[in-house]
Amino acid sequence: MTLPQGESMTTPTVRVLLVDDHAVVRQGLRLFLGLDEGIEVVGEAANGEEALQEAERLRPEVVVMDLMMPVMDGITATRELRRRLPDTEVIALTSTLEENKVNGAIEAGAISYMLKDASSDTLADAIHAAARGEVRLHPEAARRLVRDFRSPEMRESLTPKETAVLQLLARGQSNKDIAAEQGVSEATVKTHVSRLLSKLGLDSRTQAALYALKYGIASLEGVEL
Numbered sequence: 001m002t003l004p005q006g007e008s009m010t011t012p013t014v015r016v017l018l019v020d021d022h023a024v025v026r027q028g029l030r031l032f033l034g035l036d037e038g039i040e041v042v043g044e045a046a047n048g049e050e051a052l053q054e055a056e057r058l059r060p061e062v063v064v065m066d067l068m069m070p071v072m073d074g075i076t077a078t079r080e081l082r083r084r085l086p087d088t089e090v091i092a093l094t095s096t097l098e099e100n101k102v103n104g105a106i107e108a109g110a111i112s113y114m115l116k117d118a119s120s121d122t123l124a125d126a127i128h129a130a131a132r133g134e135v136r137l138h139p140e141a142a143r144r145l146v147r148d149f150r151s152p153e154m155r156e157s158l159t160p161k162e163t164a165v166l167q168l169l170a171r172g173q174s175n176k177d178i179a180a181e182q183g184v185s186e187a188t189v190k191t192h193v194s195r196l197l198s199k200l201g202l203d204s205r206t207q208a209a210l211y212a213l214k215y216g217i218a219s220l221e222g223v224e225l
Contacts (some may be wrong), residue, residue: 008048011014012038012083013037013038013039013040014038014039014040014061014062014127014128014131015040015042015059015060015061015062016033016039016040016041016042016060016061016062016063016064016068016127017042017043017044017051017054017055017058017060017062017063017064017188018030018041018043018044018045018064019044019045019046019047019048019050019051019064019065019066019069019074019077020044020046020064020066020093021046021047021066021068021069021070022066022149023046023064024118025116026044028045029041029064029123030044031218032120033120033123033124033127035189038124038128039124039127039128040153040175042058042060043057043058043060043142046069047070047071047072047077048065048069048071048073048074048076048080049071049072049073049077050071051065051072051074051077051081052065052072052077052080052081052084055081055084055085055088056084056085059085059088060064060087060088061087061088061089061130061131061141062088062090062091062127062130062131063078063081063088063089063090063091064091064093064123064127065077065078065090065091065092065093065110066093066094067092067094067101067104067105068094068096068101070080074092074094074105075101075104075105075108076108076162078090078092078105078108078109079108079109080106081109081188082109088131089111089112089130089131089133090109090111090112090130090203091110091111091112091113091114091123091126091130091136092106092110092112092113092114093103093114093115093116093118093123094113094114094115094116095115095116095117097115097138097140097141097144102141102144102172103144103145103166106145106204106206106207106210107207109135109203109204110206111130111134111135111204111205111206112126112129112130112135112136112137112206113137113138113141113145114126114138115134115138118138129172131176132176133205134172134173134174135169135170135172135205135206135209136172137206140151142213145210146210146213146214152194156199157199158196158199161182162192162195162196162199163217164182165178165182165192165193165196166196166208166211166212166217167212167217167218168181168182169193169205169208169209169212170208170209170211170213170218171218175189175190180222182203193205193208196208
């Protein structure tokens with residue numbers, strides 16, 4: 001699968017909050033993310049409860065969230081964080097591909113699901129992608145999610161334009177990229193995305209991407225994961 005190439009020198013710095021109950025993991029993440037000039041680690045938290053407090057205080061663009069933690073697990077924290085701070089994206093970063101964790105993280109609102117054995121470049125790319133609103137999933141997680149995905153009954157049929165936007169969204173493209181390809185404004189794309197989510201009874205871009213893959217509107221071969 002193809003990930004975005006190096007970021008432009010003019011790309012705004014992405015503010016990131018690291019959440020993991022192991023201090024050595026947070027230290028390692030901070031160390032190698034610090035090599036990317038486009039990423040600023042603004043804080044850390046050792047459990048989901050601390051993550052909510054720090055996220056509300058620091059307002060990061062992206063939270064890198066472990067799933068298995070004491071006090072409050074990462075899935076619960078992700079759901080609550082997305083409710084409180086809908087503009088903050090969450091990357092689930094974990095050592096397991098257990099199906100209840102994969103499905104739970106995406107249902108809670110995580111935009112990406114990555115494994116801790118991912119390279120530093122892969123994680124950095126996922127962080128930049130999340131800041132742009134682009135979906136990134138571990139390949140095996142994507143396969144499991146597509147297999148298990150159950151969508152609500154469609155409320156209305158999609159227009160041809162909404163279908164085209166859904167296809168591009170499923171390929172991991174941001175609103176900006178979709179707007180450029182479709183020759184419309186980002187505001188128009190945002191409206192299309194909002195309408196298609198409503199029609200499909202879905203809550204997030206990630207769920208919309210899974211819908212497109214599940215029902216053949218897009219294929220895994222053409223999707224950036």
